[in-house]
Amino acid sequence: MSETLSNAQIAWRAAQDIADGAYVNLGIGFPEMVAKFQPPGRQAIFHTENGILNFGEAPAPGEEDWDLINAGKKAVTLKPGAAFFHHADSFAMVRGGHLDVAILGAYQVAETGDLANWSTGPKGVPAVGGAMDLVHGAKRVAVITDHVTKDGKPKLVERCTLPLTGVGCVTRVYTSLAVIDIAGGHFVLREKLPTLSLEALQAQTGAKLYLDGPVADLIVPEI
Amino acid sequence: MSETLSNAQIAWRAAQDIADGAYVNLGIGFPEMVAKFQPPGRQAIFHTENGILNFGEAPAPGEEDWDLINAGKKAVTLKPGAAFFHHADSFAMVRGGHLDVAILGAYQVAETGDLANWSTGPKGVPAVGGAMDLVHGAKRVAVITDHVTKDGKPKLVERCTLPLTGVGCVTRVYTSLAVIDIAGGHFVLREKLPTLSLEALQAQTGAKLYLDGPVADLIVPEI
Amino acid sequence: MDKTVPNLATAVAGIHDGATVMIGGFGGSGAPIELIHALIDRFRATGHPTGLTVVNNNAGNGHVGLAALIETGMVAKLICSFPRSADPVVFTELYKAGKIELELVPQGTLAERIRAGGAGIPAFYTPTGYGTDLAAGKKIEEFDGRPYVQERWLKADFALVKAERADRMGNLTYRAASRNFGPLMCMAAAETIVQARTVVDPGAIDPEAVVTPGIFVQKIVEVTAPQQEETLNRAGAVH
Amino acid sequence: MDKTVPNLATAVAGIHDGATVMIGGFGGSGAPIELIHALIDRFRATGHPTGLTVVNNNAGNGHVGLAALIETGMVAKLICSFPRSADPVVFTELYKAGKIELELVPQGTLAERIRAGGAGIPAFYTPTGYGTDLAAGKKIEEFDGRPYVQERWLKADFALVKAERADRMGNLTYRAASRNFGPLMCMAAAETIVQARTVVDPGAIDPEAVVTPGIFVQKIVEVTAPQQEETLNRAGAVH
Numbered sequence: 001m002s003e004t005l006s007n008a009q010i011a012w013r014a015a016q017d018i019a020d021g022a023y024v025n026l027g028i029g030f031p032e033m034v035a036k037f038q039p040p041g042r043q044a045i046f047h048t049e050n051g052i053l054n055f056g057e058a059p060a061p062g063e064e065d066w067d068l069i070n071a072g073k074k075a076v077t078l079k080p081g082a083a084f085f086h087h088a089d090s091f092a093m094v095r096g097g098h099l100d101v102a103i104l105g106a107y108q109v110a111e112t113g114d115l116a117n118w119s120t121g122p123k124g125v126p127a128v129g130g131a132m133d134l135v136h137g138a139k140r141v142a143v144i145t146d147h148v149t150k151d152g153k154p155k156l157v158e159r160c161t162l163p164l165t166g167v168g169c170v171t172r173v174y175t176s177l178a179v180i181d182i183a184g185g186h187f188v189l190r191e192k193l194p195t196l197s198l199e200a201l202q203a204q205t206g207a208k209l210y211l212d213g214p215v216a217d218l219i220v221p222e223i
Numbered sequence: 224m225s226e227t228l229s230n231a232q233i234a235w236r237a238a239q240d241i242a243d244g245a246y247v248n249l250g251i252g253f254p255e256m257v258a259k260f261q262p263p264g265r266q267a268i269f270h271t272e273n274g275i276l277n278f279g280e281a282p283a284p285g286e287e288d289w290d291l292i293n294a295g296k297k298a299v300t301l302k303p304g305a306a307f308f309h310h311a312d313s314f315a316m317v318r319g320g321h322l323d324v325a326i327l328g329a330y331q332v333a334e335t336g337d338l339a340n341w342s343t344g345p346k347g348v349p350a351v352g353g354a355m356d357l358v359h360g361a362k363r364v365a366v367i368t369d370h371v372t373k374d375g376k377p378k379l380v381e382r383c384t385l386p387l388t389g390v391g392c393v394t395r396v397y398t399s400l401a402v403i404d405i406a407g408g409h410f411v412l413r414e415k416l417p418t419l420s421l422e423a424l425q426a427q428t429g430a431k432l433y434l435d436g437p438v439a440d441l442i443v444p445e446i
Numbered sequence: 447m448d449k450t451v452p453n454l455a456t457a458v459a460g461i462h463d464g465a466t467v468m469i470g471g472f473g474g475s476g477a478p479i480e481l482i483h484a485l486i487d488r489f490r491a492t493g494h495p496t497g498l499t500v501v502n503n504n505a506g507n508g509h510v511g512l513a514a515l516i517e518t519g520m521v522a523k524l525i526c527s528f529p530r531s532a533d534p535v536v537f538t539e540l541y542k543a544g545k546i547e548l549e550l551v552p553q554g555t556l557a558e559r560i561r562a563g564g565a566g567i568p569a570f571y572t573p574t575g576y577g578t579d580l581a582a583g584k585k586i587e588e589f590d591g592r593p594y595v596q597e598r599w600l601k602a603d604f605a606l607v608k609a610e611r612a613d614r615m616g617n618l619t620y621r622a623a624s625r626n627f628g629p630l631m632c633m634a635a636a637e638t639i640v641q642a643r644t645v646v647d648p649g650a651i652d653p654e655a656v657v658t659p660g661i662f663v664q665k666i667v668e669v670t671a672p673q674q675e676e677t678l679n680r681a682g683a684v685h
Numbered sequence: 686m687d688k689t690v691p692n693l694a695t696a697v698a699g700i701h702d703g704a705t706v707m708i709g710g711f712g713g714s715g716a717p718i719e720l721i722h723a724l725i726d727r728f729r730a731t732g733h734p735t736g737l738t739v740v741n742n743n744a745g746n747g748h749v750g751l752a753a754l755i756e757t758g759m760v761a762k763l764i765c766s767f768p769r770s771a772d773p774v775v776f777t778e779l780y781k782a783g784k785i786e787l788e789l790v791p792q793g794t795l796a797e798r799i800r801a802g803g804a805g806i807p808a809f810y811t812p813t814g815y816g817t818d819l820a821a822g823k824k825i826e827e828f829d830g831r832p833y834v835q836e837r838w839l840k841a842d843f844a845l846v847k848a849e850r851a852d853r854m855g856n857l858t859y860r861a862a863s864r865n866f867g868p869l870m871c872m873a874a875a876e877t878i879v880q881a882r883t884v885v886d887p888g889a890i891d892p893e894a895v896v897t898p899g900i901f902v903q904k905i906v907e908v909t910a911p912q913q914e915e916t917l918n919r920a921g922a923v924h
Contacts, residue, residue: 348769567810
């Protein structure tokens with residue numbers, strides 16, 4: 001097996017593309033980690049679906065205010081310039097195109113930009129939350145994910161086989177091996193781990209990787 | 224000519240039907256007068272489309288705050304328990320059925336409940352304001368009006384000939400001669416001036432007046 | 447005008463069998479625990495109300511609040527966006543046993559449908575859900591070359607909402623992110639029942655600071671020390 | 686993050702020919718007089734912008750603010766609910782001369798269309814206007830046996846809005862009924878330009894009291910003693 005990035009390293013890479021002052025929604029779970037890796041001198045404003053703009057890190061244990069939580073129901077704190085609002089206003093921000101970036105997890109991403117990240121099939125209790133809303137409206141919808149599933153199957157595919165979250169919505173994927181844009185119905189490779197050959201990357205990808213200009217080395221710090 | 228009620232007397236009569244604690248919108252102009260005649264011990268909460276609930280009377284001249292106006296752009300004051308809100312929330316109150324009563328003026332009212340009160344035809348600059356919204360949503364939409372036009376033509380008609388404000392929306396009409404409900408596509412006479420015969424009233428009305436039980440005397444104070 | 451009622455039992459006394467009840471809160475934040483427990487207590491004492499349709503973002507946690515309400519069997523149908531959570535055994539078991547119906551709605555669509563119900567908008571179009579299983583059977587229309595899903599308003603017979611301050615006319619403020627669905631549900635219910643930590647006289651809340659204007663509220667009960675679902679669950683509470 | 690700009694001229698410098706510009710206010714309450722006058726001054730100095738589509742509830746009064754803007758000839762089309770007023774000569778004369786286009790929209794529909802634009806809802810149904818001339822040619826659909834009119838969202842390239850307080854991140858409060866269309870227009874414009882009586886540092890506005898969250902605001906200019914249209918007109922002012 002080739003070298004792969006850790007979740008923290010994938011999150012770090014995604015964080016490098018977030019501009020100072022950007023309004024950002026991070027999906028529940030793994031994507032929340034992106035907030036930790038904002039480059040020095042940049043400050044994004046984080047939005048949570050349940051009605052806060054500009055929340056900050058978790059409080060110290062024992063200091064939680066359970067009225068002050070994020071969409072993952074974890075306690076958060078406020079930064080200066082925060083605002084509260086109700087759910088309809090919150091999703092107006094999402095659906096209305098006011099967020100600069102939404103970063104989400106994925107079960108599968110298709111070369112068409114389709115995303116499957118809410119259901120692994122008919123078993124169990126279905127639960128969608130805000131996932132289907134978040135894939136619409138943000139100026140840029142990015143995914144962070146391992147390049148393949150735990151049992152080695154591609155997560156980047158020609159067509160999603162799992163239930164869709166949204167159609168044609170993802171524009172960039174940060175994986176444990178590469179940074180890939182989605183444009184014109186294709187995966188366009190932008191960066192890959194320097195130790196990984198294009199052929200080896202293609203072998204772990206379920207759809208053809210296109211090139212459009214040079215492929216940069218995907219270099220991240222040890223975290 | 225028979226005796227007729229003054230505008231103040233029509234407004235007084237309409238005010239008697241407003242319950243204590245009712246949420247009420249009074250149309251611009253003549254209907255605003257209804258607020259003056261609330262019976263003792265009753266307090267309605269007045270709504271204005273531009274975003275105030277529970278406003279009160281006009282301030283003394285020279286005391287006006289021009290950020291604190293009603294839909295007619297007249298300066299008002301606040302009562303304890305007032306609230307400000309934006310225009311979409313304001314019309315959510317209207318359209319969403321939260322107002323108990325809306326009282327409006329009229330050019331014509333049809334026995335179908337259709338109302339024409341926004342345009343006298345193609346001449347001049349058309350202007351509708353909130354009239355078309357107010358006729359929908361309030362639990363009760365009432366009209367106050369002279370029984371006939373200045374040149375003696377009926378304002379209560381079979382079908383409106385002027386541009387409609389709303390279809391099938393008016394349920395009660397307070398006129399200078401009578402109180403008339405609209406039900407089942409008919410004008411149903413409830414009260415008339417005691418000095419006025421049914422025949423004389425019918426002669427001034429553009430559609431058939433139906434009876435459904437006794438007709439009470441329309442008695443109002445000298446104002 | 448005074449919309450306060452003397453106690454929780456009175457506040458929930460009018461909720462009838464088969465009613466649609468919106469319940470505020472996102473997880474435990476904004477959950478009106480005391481109103482829910484009062485409803486459960488009434489059911490245990492009288493067998494009513496039953497056959498409820500409940501609208502909430504979630505399906506409750508542990509054995510208090512919404513989870514406890516579902517556990518009683520009073521709830522025939524749940525309309526929500528995310529019925530999975532840390533300790534979702536109550537809903538999960540009833541759902542798998544076919545004893546409770548689920549209408550799954552994307553969270554933003556749920557919020558917008560409730561607002562539409564309150565605002566007199568019978569239907570609207572949203573990009574959310576287009577091309578997914580949750581739009582199956584729904585009307586699609588294209589605007590400016592892009593497809594959208596038609597969604598219907600959602601209204602309720604009752605709403606149970608937790609506020610921070612209420613004046614006797616029903617003007618409300620909320621606390622932090624517990625605002626979430628509260629202002630929307632107040633708009634969309636025929637009878638909105640509010641538990642407020644403090645009830646004040648009209649005029650005590652700045653008209654600029656009112657989040658829910660009183661026109662959207664019908665009953666208020668003061669609950670001066672409201673319980674928090676998260677805290678109850680960490681203590682292993684069972685109602 | 687600091688969204689303030691140094692002066693009014695800078696604030697309106699980006700408004701281009703043919704732009705759609707939403708202008709807050711209901712009559713004079715909430716009218717951003719200084720921003721409008723800065724736009725007029727720019728037009729007088731440079732001949733631009735011109736061919737504007739303006740969205741406002743009214744058509745201005747006297748010869749200041751919106752009325753003065755219309756008087757310059759910069760406005761090709763007005764979308765509003767009530768272009769008639771105490772002293773409407775400016776709009777009336779241009780309209781009768783066929784020199785300005787009018788799209789007349791019921792007030793509640795105007796507000797809802799602007800909100801829809803801001804909320805990503807391309808169309809919605811309303812009872813308002815059904816059966817009237819203003820629904821002519823619009824799509825009708827029946828829900829629960831009642832007919833409704835389909836209305837489209839309204840978006841703008843720019844919004845000019847008057848606020849009471851702004852922090853540097855764009856969080857806003859308003860003053861009394863001058864709130865009216867402001868929060869909606871902030872949502873619906875690609876670039877929202879705000880004149881605020883006071884600009885404060887982030888944190889100075891209570892997060893509970895924020896009416897317009899900063900995400901909806903792009904530029905802020907401090908105008909510490911804003912003029913009131915009504916007061917200007919009573920003094921016979923002409924811009």
